[in-house]
Amino acid sequence: MTVTETETTAAGTGTRPLCAAPPRHPRPDGEDRYTISEVADLTGLSAHTLRWYERIGLLQHVDRSHTGQRRFSNRDLDWLELVGKLRLTGMPVADMVRYAELVRAGEHTYEQRQRLLRATRENVLSRIAELEETVAVLDHKIDYYADARRASDRGPA
Amino acid sequence: MTVTETETTAAGTGTRPLCAAPPRHPRPDGEDRYTISEVADLTGLSAHTLRWYERIGLLQHVDRSHTGQRRFSNRDLDWLELVGKLRLTGMPVADMVRYAELVRAGEHTYEQRQRLLRATRENVLSRIAELEETVAVLDHKIDYYADARRASDRGPA
DNA sequence: GTCTTGCCTGGAGCGCACTCCAATTCCCTA
DNA sequence: TAGGGAATTGGAGTGCGCTCCAGGCAAGAC
CATH class of the missing domain: 1.20.5 (Single alpha-helices involved in coiled-coils or other helix-helix interfaces)
Structure with missing residues (x-):
């Protein structure tokens, strides 16, 4: 069932110049400053949940704009992807937080x-x-x- | 951890005469009147949970002894086994209740x-x-x- | 008889993972 | 520079799936 996956990611998800891997992220590194609602759309998590994740330490302190609004990075997106995968294994959030702490350490x-x-x-x-x-x-x-x-x-x- | 499972269930879980399928139930039909704590042990569910399952209609009305104590049957055990399987698929209890209602209907x-x-x-x-x-x-x-x-x-x- | 154990009931409480609220501030467009 | 949508916060609320409690009954052991 996961069989077609490698192919799908490798080839033709759309019209893209040959040999160019699809970009891992919606914006290239360096321009990766997503608002909370963008990230909500991208991940399927609610803005509430994203804030909550940060509060409980499941998300490293997210960068802020000069007025204090969150600006998520590509790294945050990657991390959220992993979290998403772990979440649907049924891993408790507390365990993920522990892992996050290890990463930070x-x-x-x-x-x-x-x-x-x-x-x-x-x-x-x-x-x-x-x-x-x-x-x-x-x-x-x-x-x-x-x-x-x-x-x-x-x-x- | 559960890796050896298929083999384990197929062969040698104990000393049993060849060709005799292991009994589906701890007691033969006709003598199948289990107390709540026996069922709790057999299923891994707590007695509380079993009573709750009955209350919400996930378990058909369980037979009672003359003093009003529950006496579970082999059929109840079978049903609980199915419920257990469905439970670990993440199916909400409410959906299982709906299925139970269909069965009853x-x-x-x-x-x-x-x-x-x-x-x-x-x-x-x-x-x-x-x-x-x-x-x-x-x-x-x-x-x-x-x-x-x-x-x-x-x-x- | 009384002690212990097991079971009964209705209802309250709990832990998890969000989810929403209220009041306020910020950003963008016109 | 005004207006509307989006963001901020701490804290309260929600839904699910149990889990526990208090108070009481029934039956076997001593």
């Missing part, structure tokens, strides 16, 4: 970060396994209903 | 039930796809940290 936390990611990876794999089991159960039931309906279409015995 | 809801299950199946598949994407991202990061650590083990350039 500097390079000497590489080992801890790696361990955390490895553990998460294992969790995700077992969730996938559970979900696959669930699909099997669903298929089983769907088939059951299909049979039952076929039988009753021909009229009860 | 009788055979003429087969089609609706099937539709509901099919929709759920699709959801689960896309969740699996998302999780696989996430694993890819995690792998990517884990590799990154591995490289970085190897580099710094040899001392910074």
Whole structure:
């Protein structure tokens, strides 16, 4: 299901000069100062949630304009993308905050970060396994209903 | 962690005569009157949660002893197993209640039930796809940290 | 008999992840 | 320079899925 992905990202998402990788971000580095509502649109998170993320430390202190309004960077966008992925693994926000703290703490936390990611990876794999089991159960039931309906279409015995 | 699962369920979870499928339930039909705490142990749900499930209609009215205590049946156990599976797909309890209502409503809801299950199946598949994407991202990061650590083990350039 | 254990009920409380509010300030366009 | 939409803040509120509590009944062990 994720099979087509590499191709899709590599090729033809639109009309773009050959060999130019699609830009990772809507604006190039150096001009990357997004308002909160832009980021809300880009990430699907609400502005409220973005502020809240910053308050709880899930988002590094976001840069501000001279009047105090948030200006998000491409790095913030990358981070939010990762957060988004982790979020849909069901990782609690508190754990993500812990990871964010490690990132902020500097390079000497590489080992801890790696361990955390490895553990998460294992969790995700077992969730996938559970979900696959669930699909099997669903298929089983769907088939059951299909049979039952076929039988009753021909009229009860 | 759950990696060995398929094998484990297929073979040798214990010492059982060849060719005898492991019993689907701890007690044979006809003797299936489990107390709430037995069911709690079997399902991993708390007694509170079981009572709550019944109250909100996620569990059909459970049979009672002459003194009013709940006595769960093998069917209840089966249903709870399905509920458990659906729960870890992230399906909201309210949706499961709706399905339960269809089941209670009788055979003429087969089609609706099937539709509901099919929709759920699709959801689960896309969740699996998302999780696989996430694993890819995690792998990517884990590799990154591995490289970085190897580099710094040899001392910074 | 009384003690302990397990179960019953309705209703309150909790933790998580947002989500919204009110009052105020800022930015942009005309 | 006026007006309207977008941003700021701290703090309160919401919805979900439990989770716990108080007060009480029933049955087996001593």
